Amino acid sequence: xxxDEPDLVRKSINGDQSAYQLLLDQHLSSxxxxxxxxxxxxxxxxxxxxxxxxxxxxxxDKFNPExxxxxxxxxxxxxxxxxxxxxxxxxxxxxxxTEKASALAGPxxxxxxxxxxxxxxxxMMKLPERQRSAIIMCHYQGLSNKDAAMILDVSVDALESLMxxxxxxxxxxxxxxxxxx
Amino acid sequence: xxxxxxxKILEAYxxxxxxxxxxxxxxxQLFVQDRVDAQQFLQEHLQEHLQEHxxxxxxxxxxxxxxxxxxxxxVLKNLPVSSLDSxxxxxxxxxRTDIWHPLVAGTLPLVIGIVIGTNASMGTLDxxxxxxxxxxxxxxxxxxxxxxSQITMGLIND
Numbered sequence: 066x067x068x069d070e071p072d073l074v075r076k077s078i079n080g081d082q083s084a085y086q087l088l089l090d091q092h093l094s095s096x097x098x099x100x101x102x103x104x105x106x107x108x109x110x111x112x113x114x115x116x117x118x119x120x121x122x123x124x125x126d127k128f129n130p131e132x133x134x135x136x137x138x139x140x141x142x143x144x145x146x147x148x149x150x151x152x153x154x155x156x157x158x159x160x161x162x163t164e165k166a167s168a169l170a171g172p173x174x175x176x177x178x179x180x181x182x183x184x185x186x187x188x189m190m191k192l193p194e195r196q197r198s199a200i201i202m203c204h205y206q207g208l209s210n211k212d213a214a215m216i217l218d219v220s221v222d223a224l225e226s227l228m229x230x231x232x233x234x235x236x237x238x239x240x241x242x243x244x245x246x
Numbered sequence: 247x248x249x250x251x252x253x254k255i256l257e258a259y260x261x262x263x264x265x266x267x268x269x270x271x272x273x274x275q276l277f278v279q280d281r282v283d284a285q286q287f288l289q290e291h292l293q294e295h296l297q298e299h300x301x302x303x304x305x306x307x308x309x310x311x312x313x314x315x316x317x318x319x320x321v322l323k324n325l326p327v328s329s330l331d332s333x334x335x336x337x338x339x340x341x342r343t344d345i346w347h348p349l350v351a352g353t354l355p356l357v358i359g360i361v362i363g364t365n366a367s368m369g370t371l372d373x374x375x376x377x378x379x380x381x382x383x384x385x386x387x388x389x390x391x392x393x394x395s396q397i398t399m400g401l402i403n404d
Contacts, residue, residue: 082322082325085325089318089322093321097314101312102309106311106312111314111317114314118321119321122326181308182308182310184308185306200306203259204260204265207265209267209268210267221267229257229258232257232260235306236302240301240305
């Protein structure tokens with residue numbers, strides 16, 4: 066192929082769909098996982114994932130490869146869309162897990178996995194949004210602390226403080242006497 | 247690296263070394279392995295703490311994201327296209343935008359050439375018309391002059 070991401074983004078801005086599809090294939094899974102975890106696997110997550118990648122198509126010229134990697138830029142867009150959604154539909158976020166149970170009904174092991182996922186998901190959704198974002202970005206997404214801090218617009222120290230407080234709360238919710246619940 | 251910083255890393259990033267900040271990872275690993283005071287501190291204070299973070303990391307791994315296989319197709323289907331693209335798609339289904347862009351770029355000089363050529367020739371025609379009108383008038387005067395000279399010559403001959 067021989068094209069790096071900034072080249073592919075430039076081509077994509079000029080309407081090259083094959084370049085755009087390469088970028089989509091490279092980043093869809095990671096951005097999708099991030100949004101699904103942020104949004105507690107709700108149907109709205111699909112809309113946010115789509116909107117994130119449509120922004121890449123329509124506003125790709127705003128991506129500056131000297132400032133950030135494309136994955137960080139996409140996570141930033143996805144994160145802002147999630148936060149916008151939480152602000153608009155606060156009540157929906159406070160009631161996670163309803164769709165999940167019906168979507169994953171099936172064989173026994175699937176049901177157990179769904180139950181485990183639902184428990185952690187419920188605990189995650191009880192965290193303040195910024196603590197949840199920080200943990201998802203660093204624990205699941207493998208973003209560096211600097212990139213995660215940039216997305217949340219805080220210092221690395223503040224990011225670490227968010228993560229530490231978030232993990233402390235998760236321990237209280239998910240572990241009993243230092244053991245798995 | 248000191249005990250306070252190591253504890254802070256553990257509390258923020260958890261027990262997995264791959265999640266620790268890349269700039270401090272090696273230092274933190276060496277700190278745990280080599281420093282006797284760290285080992286003692288770990289034994290006395292952090293061991294339980296570390297175990298809790300290990301369990302929490304395992305627990306967090308249970309949060310699986312839902313997979314949505316249709317997302318890729320939906321993204322591609324919902325990409326906004328320009329009115330020219332949609333017209334071409336309507337005109338020729340499956341018309342690919344990456345084909346018509348170079349095509350338009352290639353034909354643009356031809357179109358510009360035709361426009362310039364047409365304008366230039368229109369200008370020339372106008373000039374020709376003006377000149378032919380002038381010539382007609384000149385020829386008329388010339389013939390009149392000839393007639394007069396013939397009269398004059400006739401008078402002389404007479």
